[in-house]
Amino acid sequence: MAIIETRGLSKVYTLGKKRQVVALNDVTLNIQEGEIFGILGPNGSGKTTSLKLLLGIIFPTAGEIAIMGENQFSIAAKKNIGFLPENPYYYDYLTGPEILKFYGKLFDIPSSTIADRTEELLNLVGLYNARNLALKHYSKGMLERIGLATSLINDPKILILDEPTTGLDPIGCKETRDLLIKLNKSGKTILLSSHFLSEVERVCTRIAIFHRGYLLTTGTLTGLLEEYQAENLEDLFVKAIEKFDTAEQK
Amino acid sequence: MKKAWVIALNTFQESLRKKTFYVLLVVALVVIGASRFFSFLAAEDELKMIKDVGFASIEFFGALIAIFTALTAVSGEIEKRTIYPLLSKPIKRSHFIIGKLTGQTLVIFLNFVFMSLFFIVLLLIKKSPPDINIFKALILIFIELVLIGTITLTVATFATEAFNLIFSFFLYVVGHLISYGSQILERVENTLLQRLGKAFYSILPNYENFNIKDKVVVGVSVSWKYVGTNVLYGILYMVIALLIGIYFFNKREV
Numbered sequence: 200m201a202i203i204e205t206r207g208l209s210k211v212y213t214l215g216k217k218r219q220v221v222a223l224n225d226v227t228l229n230i231q232e233g234e235i236f237g238i239l240g241p242n243g244s245g246k247t248t249s250l251k252l253l254l255g256i257i258f259p260t261a262g263e264i265a266i267m268g269e270n271q272f273s274i275a276a277k278k279n280i281g282f283l284p285e286n287p288y289y290y291d292y293l294t295g296p297e298i299l300k301f302y303g304k305l306f307d308i309p310s311s312t313i314a315d316r317t318e319e320l321l322n323l324v325g326l327y328n329a330r331n332l333a334l335k336h337y338s339k340g341m342l343e344r345i346g347l348a349t350s351l352i353n354d355p356k357i358l359i360l361d362e363p364t365t366g367l368d369p370i371g372c373k374e375t376r377d378l379l380i381k382l383n384k385s386g387k388t389i390l391l392s393s394h395f396l397s398e399v400e401r402v403c404t405r406i407a408i409f410h411r412g413y414l415l416t417t418g419t420l421t422g423l424l425e426e427y428q429a430e431n432l433e434d435l436f437v438k439a440i441e442k443f444d445t446a447e448q449k
Numbered sequence: 450m451k452k453a454w455v456i457a458l459n460t461f462q463e464s465l466r467k468k469t470f471y472v473l474l475v476v477a478l479v480v481i482g483a484s485r486f487f488s489f490l491a492a493e494d495e496l497k498m499i500k501d502v503g504f505a506s507i508e509f510f511g512a513l514i515a516i517f518t519a520l521t522a523v524s525g526e527i528e529k530r531t532i533y534p535l536l537s538k539p540i541k542r543s544h545f546i547i548g549k550l551t552g553q554t555l556v557i558f559l560n561f562v563f564m565s566l567f568f569i570v571l572l573l574i575k576k577s578p579p580d581i582n583i584f585k586a587l588i589l590i591f592i593e594l595v596l597i598g599t600i601t602l603t604v605a606t607f608a609t610e611a612f613n614l615i616f617s618f619f620l621y622v623v624g625h626l627i628s629y630g631s632q633i634l635e636r637v638e639n640t641l642l643q644r645l646g647k648a649f650y651s652i653l654p655n656y657e658n659f660n661i662k663d664k665v666v667v668g669v670s671v672s673w674k675y676v677g678t679n680v681l682y683g684i685l686y687m688v689i690a691l692l693i694g695i696y697f698f699n700k701r702e703v
Binding site for chain 2 (some may be wrong): 256277282306308
């Protein structure tokens with residue numbers, strides 16, 4: 200069953216009076232319940248735009264989105280989503296437990312449940328010992344971890360993560376990967392965007408490759424490697440992009 | 450609405466961490482306190498001076514705090530990108546704007562209470578306990594400050610911070626000159642120009658409606674009817690401004 204669906208999704212930004220930039224072009228995508236779906240693409244390919252559209256932060260120029268059968272602005276749909284933005288920035292005067300409480304309240308979670316989940320999540324992301332520290336004293340990696348914790352405060356069915364390992368050291372990256380797999384096994388559908396191919400290769404059950412706002416291809420890694428006669432994901436990525444650029448030049 | 454309150458408390462907490470709030474409050478208290486040192490004047494004139502400076506300072510510094518708090522309420526969230534995780538949560542955009550407005554109103558109220566209490570203490574020291582008219586003037590000043598904040602927040606939903614800063618101060622000045630402007634318009638012979646001018650003035654908030662301090666200082670009593678009517682005028686203006694703000698923010702790309 201598709202838990203996230205987009206149909207003909209497009210986003211055009213108008214810059215100034217005449218200039219238009221197509222950030223996303225006619226993207227139709229289905230993300231199945233229980234999978235880890237990776238959106239791959241170089242910078243400016245439309246990855247973050249897609250996620251912002253799914254979350255109702257920006258508005259599509261054309262097309263439709265359905266999240267658990269509801270549109271992207273639906274409160275009911277958003278209750279089931281956890282989101283980690285790229286380079287997360289939170290209210291830096293708050294401590295870890297305070298930021299979790301703030302977001303928890305926005306989900307109407309009872310205070311006692313927030314308190315329980317806070318302790319659990321801070322331990323999960325390894326920030327329990329830094330619980331009294333204001334976020335302004337956090338390192339980039341710590342911000343990424345607290346971001347992950349805030350995205351889990353509502354125990355979401357869908358986790359949307361934009362570049363979740365940016366700023367993490369190799370050990371942090373591995374811990375995050377392991378955590379994502381664990382969360383997926385517990386029943387969460389995960390949609391992540393990344394330009395770290397190795398990360399995607401290790402955790403994703405299906406991938407989509409974006410380039411210049413176009414969805415080039417989508418499928419399982421093995422299926423796509425076969426289709427593009429590629430040796431690995433890096434090779435597949437390059438071939439998919441080259442194929443698109445060559446077709447466009449013609 | 451519970452979610453708007455969560456956002457309001459966070460906005461309040463955030464504003465109290467900004468140095469601007471304390472700097473303006475301290476300067477305001479110093480200015481109000483300085484009015485006490487006109488002891489070379491006759492006792493009656495000194496009291497008048499304290500009231501004059503007190504009311505003017507509460508209004509002016511209150512307006513500065515209202516403008517600066519509202520100015521960054523929306524743009525600050527966008528610039529720092531704290532808006533992304535916020536809008537991904539199950540909240541309506543209207544909750545965000547109502548929360549921001551409530552939060553900044555709490556800031557304005559706190560600042561207003563500090564300044565007003567200081568002013569009243571000064572009057573008590575001068576053995577002139579405040580009468581009911583002093584409180585009527587303070588009520589109207591508070592409504593004016595909240596209105597200034599609301600309009601600045603509304604403009605913040607669709608305009609840049611720089612434009613909003615200039616516009617808010619322009620409106621603050623023009624809003625206090627509407628009565629003079631209307632008088633000048635009466636003398637304009639061109640009817641089209643007169644109509645346009647009247648339409649322009651009827652759209653703008655008339656901040657002079659909230660100004661009864663000149664009367665109160667010289668001991669003229671102001672009716673509750675006048676106070677009530679203008680409180681309602683202020684609230685109505687705020688509701689309209691808020692709805693416009695929500696409308697624009699519902700359409701805004703962040």
